[in-house]
Amino acid sequence: MSRKDYHKGNVREGLIEAAERVLHDEGLVALSLRRVAREVGVAPSAVYNHFKNREALLAAVAADGYRQIAELELAAYSGQSKSAAVVRGVARDYLHFAAANPNLYRLMFSHDVVGYRSDPELGQAGDRSFGISVDWWYGSGSYDPGQTALEYPYAMSVWAILHGLALQMIDGLVTMDLSKRESVDKLADTVMDIFLEGASLGLVDK
Amino acid sequence: MSRKDYHKGNVREGLIEAAERVLHDEGLVALSLRRVAREVGVAPSAVYNHFKNREALLAAVAADGYRQIAELELAAYSGQSKSAAVVRGVARDYLHFAAANPNLYRLMFSHDVVGYRSDPELGQAGDRSFGISVDWWYGSGSYDPGQTALEYPYAMSVWAILHGLALQMIDGLVTMDLSKRESVDKLADTVMDIFLEGASLGLVDK
DNA sequence: GCATAATGTGAACATTGTTCATATTCTTCC
DNA sequence: GGAAGAATATGAACAATGTTCACATTATGC
CATH class of the missing domain: 1.10.357.10 (Tetracycline Repressor, domain 2)
Incomplete structure (x- = not known):
């Protein structure tokens, strides 16, 4: 793992914003946890550091x-x-x-x-x-x-x-x-x- | 494959009834195509002989x-x-x-x-x-x-x-x-x- | 009776949510 | 400054899902 593979910024906020974008443009069906992680450029499992699960992410949105x-x-x-x-x-x-x-x-x-x-x-x-x-x-x-x-x-x-x-x-x-x-x-x-x-x-x- | 493994009756109707039962008792989240097939005792792929896809089954319900x-x-x-x-x-x-x-x-x-x-x-x-x-x-x-x-x-x-x-x-x-x-x-x-x-x-x- | 349509099967595939062991970075306190 | 520990990241793995495919069995119509 190289140093630049890590994200420092506000990932939580980025996830919510990405989720809102995907939801707005493609609907709930496209709004998977992995898709949002991909959008932000982060591993799927990283999402769990900021939200209990997918439902909690949707709830934030x-x-x-x-x-x-x-x-x-x-x-x-x-x-x-x-x-x-x-x-x-x-x-x-x-x-x-x-x-x-x-x-x-x-x-x-x-x-x-x-x-x-x-x-x-x-x-x-x-x-x-x-x-x-x-x-x-x-x-x-x-x-x-x-x-x-x-x-x-x-x-x-x-x-x-x-x-x-x-x-x-x-x-x-x-x-x-x-x-x-x-x-x-x-x-x-x-x-x-x-x-x-x-x-x-x-x-x-x- | 033995003869009795096959279903003759009205599978389509059975699928809808099973779907309605699962939906009523456990909600939409539990209502998967495979679950309904299991409930009726039929292979998941058999469902596609009666409905175009999961959405069509839900639409019938x-x-x-x-x-x-x-x-x-x-x-x-x-x-x-x-x-x-x-x-x-x-x-x-x-x-x-x-x-x-x-x-x-x-x-x-x-x-x-x-x-x-x-x-x-x-x-x-x-x-x-x-x-x-x-x-x-x-x-x-x-x-x-x-x-x-x-x-x-x-x-x-x-x-x-x-x-x-x-x-x-x-x-x-x-x-x-x-x-x-x-x-x-x-x-x-x-x-x-x-x-x-x-x-x-x-x-x-x- | 036999061709053909209808209906079934199981194996395979990509995708998903989630967990886990592990690695890196950030923070804090001495 | 540097070490300890909390935060946060990673990739591999798992079970479950929707769907497709090649193929087997049964039903139907001429």
Whole structure:
């Protein structure tokens, strides 16, 4: 082994970045531990010095995704009054994130792959993103991670419909151009109209 | 090779049944092609006489799931007037299905694993289940698979919120007992109240 | 009855996640 | 400065997986 075969820099960070790149460009199927190691120029076994196993590496990537969503929520929610316009704005931003990072978005919610509750960092990042929404709907400081989501029905409902919509969109169930801002906006607006005004409006017997 | 080493019966059906059993009991991770072959008592290569590859086998399982949902929708929708009570009923049934078959439900919507649009049988089964909902909201015969889902905003919104809610539930984001009918019903009712009446009710500036 | 299609077998291959013994480098303390 | 020990790297090995291949057996149709 020659001296230059060794890496000094921040390998852990490099692994995450490489994983994010492969995930974005080629999807979860291509995201093997060995592939990521190859990408960074390191032996497969070296990965285990930084992550417990493949799942832990994926969890780190997913946690990064939750942090991005939390940022997006903070920007849209913080200091805003409880108006429908704010909800509409968050919906747009949320869908834009999913449209720009479909594979990352899918991974974040593949709880059978990444074990949401088993990785503390991941669970924490997820809770935080939900908590931001709860605090807006129910008042700052309302969120308690120990409580069940049922305690926050508005925040839970918003997230449910946004998540379902995002999946429908990135899985191609809605025919549209994911790269067009206007298409994504229109989708968000159409569904949020119904959600905010109430689906009863579409019924005969209300 | 002796004569009795050969299988005569319907191997294809046996493979699907075994796959459904393994999926239900042990999850997608355990659902390997070789495992299913072992379960049926057949060589791994024999599977390729009945399915193009592993993905096609999974797609057949997923298609079965969509047919179950279609049945459930038919039972709840057919001949019913457009009332909120019907929507609430479908929501309960939908969540009950997801609660009883969490792994199957996840697989059905893992479009990166099963390739929703690449398998014709799967796409058709999925379209049918969506079509039943569309026909109820917009009148029998309204559904056209060539149209984008955006043409049917009510059907799309309902499905989005139910799907998001189902995932939240089976992934344990809502603390509850999945086997208790009342728990599932309460979750469905709480969220459908908001969806039907409009989330604006929770806002200050409506 | 026989050609042929359908369906089965086992061996082989590349790839994957993971572990292990071992080698190199970094850090820290004297 | 230099030695001890923690971090971090390596390559070899293992079992398991999806898939293909040459070939054997059974079923079907003329």
